[in-house]
Amino acid sequence: MKSFKVVLVVMAAAIIALGTTAAYAFHSGGVAECTGCHHLHDASSSSALLAGSDASSTCLNCHGASGASSYRISTPDADMPAGTPPGNRTPGGDFGWVKKTYTWSPRSGSTSTSEGDRHGHNIVAADFGYVADGTNATAPGGDMDATLLGCNSCHDNHGKLRRLSDGTFATTGAPIIGSGSYNTSADPAAGQAVGAYRILRGNGSSAGDGGKIFTANFNAVAPSTYNRSEATTPTRVAYGAGTSDWCATCHADMHSGTSSKMTHPINQGLGTTVAGNYNAYVGSGNMTGSAATSYDSLIPFQTDNTTDYTVLKANSTNTGSVSTGPATSDRVMCLSCHRAHATGWDYMLRTNVEGNEFIAVDGVWPGTDSPSTIANQAKYAQGRTVAETTKAYNDTTMHYASYQRVLCNKCHAKD
Amino acid sequence: MKENKIHKGNRTLAGKKHNCPLSVIMYAIVIFLFSITTLLIPAPHARADIGGAYYLYNLSDFSGSVPYNWAGLSVDRGQNEIYVVYKNDIEVFNEKGMKIYSFGDDEKISGVIYDVAVAGDGSIFLLLHEEDNYSVMRCNYRGEAEHNIKFRDFPAEYNRFFPARIFYRADKLYLADLMVSKKVVVTDTDGNFREGYDVNSLFGLDEFENKPGQEKDIAGFSVDHKGNMLFTVPTISRAFVLAPDRSVRSFGESGNIPGKFSVVAGIAADDAGNIYIADTLKSVVMIFNKDFKFIMELGYRGDKPENLIAPRSMVVNNGNLYVSQARKRGVSVYKIVNN
Numbered sequence: 001m002k003s004f005k006v007v008l009v010v011m012a013a014a015i016i017a018l019g020t021t022a023a024y025a026f027h028s029g030g031v032a033e034c035t036g037c038h039h040l041h042d043a044s045s046s047s048a049l050l051a052g053s054d055a056s057s058t059c060l061n062c063h064g065a066s067g068a069s070s071y072r073i074s075t076p077d078a079d080m081p082a083g084t085p086p087g088n089r090t091p092g093g094d095f096g097w098v099k100k101t102y103t104w105s106p107r108s109g110s111t112s113t114s115e116g117d118r119h120g121h122n123i124v125a126a127d128f129g130y131v132a133d134g135t136n137a138t139a140p141g142g143d144m145d146a147t148l149l150g151c152n153s154c155h156d157n158h159g160k161l162r163r164l165s166d167g168t169f170a171t172t173g174a175p176i177i178g179s180g181s182y183n184t185s186a187d188p189a190a191g192q193a194v195g196a197y198r199i200l201r202g203n204g205s206s207a208g209d210g211g212k213i214f215t216a217n218f219n220a221v222a223p224s225t226y227n228r229s230e231a232t233t234p235t236r237v238a239y240g241a242g243t244s245d246w247c248a249t250c251h252a253d254m255h256s257g258t259s260s261k262m263t264h265p266i267n268q269g270l271g272t273t274v275a276g277n278y279n280a281y282v283g284s285g286n287m288t289g290s291a292a293t294s295y296d297s298l299i300p301f302q303t304d305n306t307t308d309y310t311v312l313k314a315n316s317t318n319t320g321s322v323s324t325g326p327a328t329s330d331r332v333m334c335l336s337c338h339r340a341h342a343t344g345w346d347y348m349l350r351t352n353v354e355g356n357e358f359i360a361v362d363g364v365w366p367g368t369d370s371p372s373t374i375a376n377q378a379k380y381a382q383g384r385t386v387a388e389t390t391k392a393y394n395d396t397t398m399h400y401a402s403y404q405r406v407l408c409n410k411c412h413a414k415d
Numbered sequence: 416m417k418e419n420k421i422h423k424g425n426r427t428l429a430g431k432k433h434n435c436p437l438s439v440i441m442y443a444i445v446i447f448l449f450s451i452t453t454l455l456i457p458a459p460h461a462r463a464d465i466g467g468a469y470y471l472y473n474l475s476d477f478s479g480s481v482p483y484n485w486a487g488l489s490v491d492r493g494q495n496e497i498y499v500v501y502k503n504d505i506e507v508f509n510e511k512g513m514k515i516y517s518f519g520d521d522e523k524i525s526g527v528i529y530d531v532a533v534a535g536d537g538s539i540f541l542l543l544h545e546e547d548n549y550s551v552m553r554c555n556y557r558g559e560a561e562h563n564i565k566f567r568d569f570p571a572e573y574n575r576f577f578p579a580r581i582f583y584r585a586d587k588l589y590l591a592d593l594m595v596s597k598k599v600v601v602t603d604t605d606g607n608f609r610e611g612y613d614v615n616s617l618f619g620l621d622e623f624e625n626k627p628g629q630e631k632d633i634a635g636f637s638v639d640h641k642g643n644m645l646f647t648v649p650t651i652s653r654a655f656v657l658a659p660d661r662s663v664r665s666f667g668e669s670g671n672i673p674g675k676f677s678v679v680a681g682i683a684a685d686d687a688g689n690i691y692i693a694d695t696l697k698s699v700v701m702i703f704n705k706d707f708k709f710i711m712e713l714g715y716r717g718d719k720p721e722n723l724i725a726p727r728s729m730v731v732n733n734g735n736l737y738v739s740q741a742r743k744r745g746v747s748v749y750k751i752v753n754n
Binding site (some may be wrong): 026033035036037039040052053057058061062063065066068069076078079080081082084126127128129187229341387390 | 418483484485486487494501502503504527531547578593594613632634649650669670671677678680695696697698717724725727741742
């Protein structure tokens with residue numbers, strides 16, 4: 001009886017404490033408030049008592065709301081009528097792009113199309129109109145069922161993976177004290193841990209939707225403000241070891257380390273030639289740049305193979321204070337060319353590579369409504385308005401050459 | 416229980432023959448005492464003014480329910496017409512829920528239509544976003560563009576202001592920046608600055624614990640007929656009521672039992688002061704009385720017509736509640752029933 005009373009007192013204390021808890025960032029690097037996603041007695045989905053129709057719909061109740069904000073990664077349909085781009089400019093990109101299909105006539109009698117499906121990861125979120133990839137039945141370069149792709153295929157919704165004070169990752173061993181994603185995140189002291197970058201799954205995490213088990217950890221640090229225009233200064237995410245191997249979990253046959261096909265090298269040092277090109281490249285026909293100022297957030301690179309979060313934090317900024325280009329030991333990664341969520345371009349590339357050799361003409365980004373009679377030509381505009389083209393480059397000012405060729409040349413300098 | 420008594424009382428009165436002056440006086444006394452008693456008894460939740468709500472229909476055109484996803488909503492209170500903002504169109508529905516008009520393709524309307532407000536004289540104000548600029552276009556009652564409002568005399572602290580909502584009340588325009596500066600500016604209909612409210616400061620939002628990545632975005636905003644401004648801030652599970660005299664009241668606790676906040680979004684008030692709050696995650700609309708006492712909730716996630724899926728924007732007008740939701744389920748209309 002006495003123990004029963006003690007239990008009651010503890011329960012009451014817990015209830016009081018929960019009722020008066022100050023507000024926190026929802027995930028805080030680890031598991032969030034249970035009742036934020038699960039309903040214990042009146043759930044909508046039989047799967048895990050979720051509050052949404054499916055896991056991704058549950059996520060998008062918060063992350064898919066109107067207005068650009070740090071945690072928003074999907075613009076509602078109502079906010080992006082024809083000619084208007086999705087509004088978020090996070091490093092991963094806005095999933096709204098997968099709902100944007102562009103059609104244009106590059107020359108008389110022919111039609112080109114940039115399908116929305118090709119613009120990003122086609123997560124399935126029924127409540128928000130996101131459906132499975134209409135082209136690929138499985139993950140490109142892999143065998144994961146495309147109909148199972150959801151936010152939690154990559155992110156651990158429970159955020160169990162943590163970075164311990166000694167730098168190792170584990171799913172237990174110390175409490176998570178907060179997010180480990182930002183250049184302002186606290187460093188875990190002995191007996192503490194911080195959440196894995198973006199609560200991504202990693203070595204030791206259980207499988208999410210799609211059933212894939214990750215064996216690599218994704219090391220990275222972002223500036224604490226990152227859903228922002230890059231017109232003035234770039235948003236520099238510092239990527240560290242494991243980024244490409246992590247992607248290879250689902251796309252093994254697209255990774256040079258695991259594919260028998262001829263495929264672009266990945267997770268390899270840039271070497272003298274490529275690093276030299278990157279640092280010297282300013283725009284088509286202009287190789288007068290220097291390593292001190294050559295960083296371009298449209299073509300980011302991995303910092304060597306580092307897992308040192310002091311180094312990553314120092315490289316992560318949105319102020320332009322760190323503009324240095326790559327050293328020869330820095331690496332090309334999947335995210336050098338692609339964004340993780342979606343982009344305005346085919347194959348979720350960071351820049352336009354398809355359809356035309358020029359990404360900018362007449363000194364401006366092209367668009368159907370451009371005042372330039374060259375930049376508004378269909379073959380350059382490719383069905384997009386100036387606002388859409390500009391937003392697809394995260395509002396980056398067109399600072400390249402007046403007739404700028406594709407940005408493969410940032411590393412390869414063939415123009 | 417109270418409702419039964421009223422019915423009984425009415426039936427008794429209706430059945431009696433009022434042929435004796437004394438009887439009439441007695442019944443008058445009974446009615447008087449009953450009325451006084453009714454007024455003085457503290458109203459528990461179930462006995463507040465609102466007694467229930469039932470689903471009426473979805474906003475429709477001649478091909479059926481219009482499959483909006485999270486459409487924006489506004490109301491012309493003079494005509495009892497509902498304005499739906501969706502993908503750069505404004506679609507107007509009559510009180511019966513039928514689409515009667517649409518506009519938005521006027522060449523003079525430049526940018527994305529973010530919100531709409533309708534004045535008492537039928538003038539329509541469109542809040543437009545174009546890249547990182549905003550403007551307000553005044554249109555006539557047909558939605559034909561007349562001229563851009565020239566905003567004047569904004570204090571310097573309102574320079575960094577990017578409104579996402581516009582409301583019209585009593586010859587004033589309320590412009591609310593919910594994301595960037597978290598400020599509200601009140602102007603006359605010619606754009607002259609009248610009042611400014613620094614919501615961040617008034618609500619003490621900065622005093623709530625701040626962690627990297629945490630945003631205290633305001634999700635819901637509306638203005639009631641008394642000029643009180645209503646807000647929801649989902650990340651701290653609070654709703655705020657800001658009076659014109661700058662006094663602030665707030666309520667709300669996180670949780671998913673009835674009356675608690677999961678992910679709150681749209682907020683609105685009826686003329687009696689009852690407050691309606693949409694909860695996107697719980698898929699309900701909660702109703703509180705003017706003293707913030709929870710009365711009831713409606714909707715619940717499901718596929719039935721009366722259910723809701725991820726509700727967001729709301730307006731209340733003339734006893735009807737209009738709720739926009741996800742999954743292309745359009746705008747559901749409920750009748751609010753008073754006791």
